[in-house]
Amino acid sequence: MANENIYVLDQLVARPGQGEALHRRYLDEYVPVASERGLTLEHRWVSPPMWLEGSQSNTLLFVWSVKGVEGYWGVEARARVDPASGDWWREIEPMLVSRTRSVMSEASDIASLADV
Amino acid sequence: MFKLTRLISFQADAAEAERAALGACLRAVAAARPEVLRAYLAPTQPGHVNGGDLVWHLQFADEASCSRALGSPGWRDVDRALATDSVAHLDGVGYRQELLHIGAPGFSGGLHRTLLIAVRPGTTAAKIAAFEAEMRDMARYLPCIRNWGFSRVTDGIGARRWTHVWEQDFDNVGALYGPYLNHPIHFAHIDRWFDTQSHDFIVDTYIGHTFCAVERSMLAPAS
Numbered sequence: 001m002a003n004e005n006i007y008v009l010d011q012l013v014a015r016p017g018q019g020e021a022l023h024r025r026y027l028d029e030y031v032p033v034a035s036e037r038g039l040t041l042e043h044r045w046v047s048p049p050m051w052l053e054g055s056q057s058n059t060l061l062f063v064w065s066v067k068g069v070e071g072y073w074g075v076e077a078r079a080r081v082d083p084a085s086g087d088w089w090r091e092i093e094p095m096l097v098s099r100t101r102s103v104m105s106e107a108s109d110i111a112s113l114a115d116v
Numbered sequence: 117m118f119k120l121t122r123l124i125s126f127q128a129d130a131a132e133a134e135r136a137a138l139g140a141c142l143r144a145v146a147a148a149r150p151e152v153l154r155a156y157l158a159p160t161q162p163g164h165v166n167g168g169d170l171v172w173h174l175q176f177a178d179e180a181s182c183s184r185a186l187g188s189p190g191w192r193d194v195d196r197a198l199a200t201d202s203v204a205h206l207d208g209v210g211y212r213q214e215l216l217h218i219g220a221p222g223f224s225g226g227l228h229r230t231l232l233i234a235v236r237p238g239t240t241a242a243k244i245a246a247f248e249a250e251m252r253d254m255a256r257y258l259p260c261i262r263n264w265g266f267s268r269v270t271d272g273i274g275a276r277r278w279t280h281v282w283e284q285d286f287d288n289v290g291a292l293y294g295p296y297l298n299h300p301i302h303f304a305h306i307d308r309w310f311d312t313q314s315h316d317f318i319v320d321t322y323i324g325h326t327f328c329a330v331e332r333s334m335l336a337p338a339s
Contacts, residue, residue, distance in 0.1 A: 006304070069298045076303075079313060080321060086312035101314045103304035114257075116295040 004109040006072045008039065008064040013097040019058025020051040022095045026062060030088055037078040038071060039064040057097055069113070072103070117153075117216075117337055118176045119267075121230055121281065122198075122208040123160070123168035123274070123324055130202035135169070141197040142172055145190050151181040153338035158328035161227075161289065166275065167326025168207065171230065173334045179270065182210060207232060207274030207324050209281050211267040215252055216335060220262035220285065223333040227286045232269075232324030233310075234276035239318045247309050247318060251282060257301040260291040263335040276322055285333050292327065 014022045023046065031041055043063035052058050066072050079085040089099075105113055126135055139157055146155035154175040160167045176182040185191060198206055209232055235244055248266070255261040263285040272278035286292045296302060308314035312321060 069303055072303055073297070076307070076311065079311075083321075086317065089313055099315050101308065101311070103308070105300070105304075110300075113300050116298045 003068040004105055004113055005065050005067060006069065007042070007104045008066070008072075009102045009104060010060075010062040010064075010099065011102070012060040012062075012099045014058045014060060015095055015097055016055045016057050017053055018095045019046070019060065022092065023058075023060055025092060025095070026060065033088070034064065034075075038075040039066055117213045118179045118182050118210065118270075119213055119281075120172075120174040120176070120182060120208065120210050121232075122170075122172040122174075122206060123166070123230075123232070123326055124170040124172065124198065124203060125168040125205040126170075127202055127204045130204075134200070134202040138197045138200070138202065139170065141193055145194050146174060148190055149185045149188060151176055151185040153177060154334070156330065156334055158330070160326050160328055163289070163293070164327060165323060165325040166207070167230075167324060168205070171228075171326055171328045173228075175334075175338055179210070179212060205274070207276075207278070208272065209269045209278050210271040211269050211281050213265050213267050213335075215267060216263075216265045217255060218263045218333070218336050219255075220333070221336055223262050223285050223336070224331060226262065226330060226333075227289055227292060227327050228330040228334050229284045229286060229292055229327040230324070231282040231326075232272075232274075232276075232278045233280050233282065234320040234322070235279040235318050236320055237277075243316070243318055247316075248280075250306055250309075251280075254301055254306055255284075258296055258299055260286060260295040262286065263333050265335050274324070276320055276324075278324070283335055285330070285335060286327075289327070 012022060041062065042065050045061040047059045066075055142157055146152045152174055156173045158171055160169055160171055251266050255264050261284045265283045267281045269278045269281060308316045310319045311317055
């Protein structure tokens with residue numbers, strides 16, 4: 001285990017017509033909090049790259065990074081001492097069809113990360 | 117095998133004599149009960165989370181044996197000792213140890229870790245089943261876990277309605293806070309069940325994480 005980049009991917013499927021508003025809320029409300037905890041926002045992708053209307057959903061993908069497993073645990077520790085850390089996610093549920101959060105690395109880092 | 121585990125927290129100002137008297141009482145009562153196959157009382161090591169000052173492990177052949185012991189007149193001494201003013205808080209679980217892996221039956225001179233968790237009310241049975249399956253599978257990636265058990269709680273007391281007990285034997289605290297904590301199976305996979313920001317968050321953030329030194333495994337059946 002060296003000091004690999006750890007990535008956190010939030011994938012949010014917005015309710016139809018809610019994509020742009022959800023994107024704005026994520027940037028305005030969540031990004032400052034997560035940044036303060038130690039994550040760096042690398043990408044904010046939207047699929048398709050337009051705001052859908054009618055009955056169709058945008059998918060929003062936010063890619064964060066933090067240096068090293070220790071850094072990742074530090075971010076998590078700061079979130080978990082905050083009793084409200086889950087509140088924001090519950091607040092945006094009405095705007096979501098679904099969401100996932102995944103923690104990942106470059107494939108080339110698998111071996112070193114598993115070498116603990 | 118049926119087990120009882122108790123995490124005992126003293127008041128900060130509890131006198132050494134009071135702490136020692138409680139320990140002596142627990143040891144004496146457990147030693148006097150034929151239903152108790154093994155008993156082990158040990159101080160919690162630094163670094164625990166809501167883990168108490170003492171950990172008390174008790175093994176019984178089955179739940180009926182445990183009930184007989186707890187209902188015996190002698191056990192009233194335990195109840196009284198744990199209800200004294202010197203005791204600030206008590207967490208505990210009773211559970212049938214149904215999912216058990218003893219990879220190192222001769223394990224000695226290491227660390228026994230206990231994690232009490234409470235799956236949040238309203239969690240679907242499907243999610244609980246997926247969580248349990250992943251917990252059972254975790255140790256295959258982590259040879260630092262010498263022995264392990266993962267059990268549903270039959271009877272819990274304390275700060276939460278405890279639902280599960282996750283126990284492991286490690287060689288030392290370095291294995292717990294090194295390979296165990298830092299392996300991807302932990303931080304990038306299993307931990308999402310505990311992460312308030314994850315879509316799969318189901319475990320109450322209040323946990324009982326405690327560990328103590330052991331001469332031999334408390335997971336292995338009494339011999």
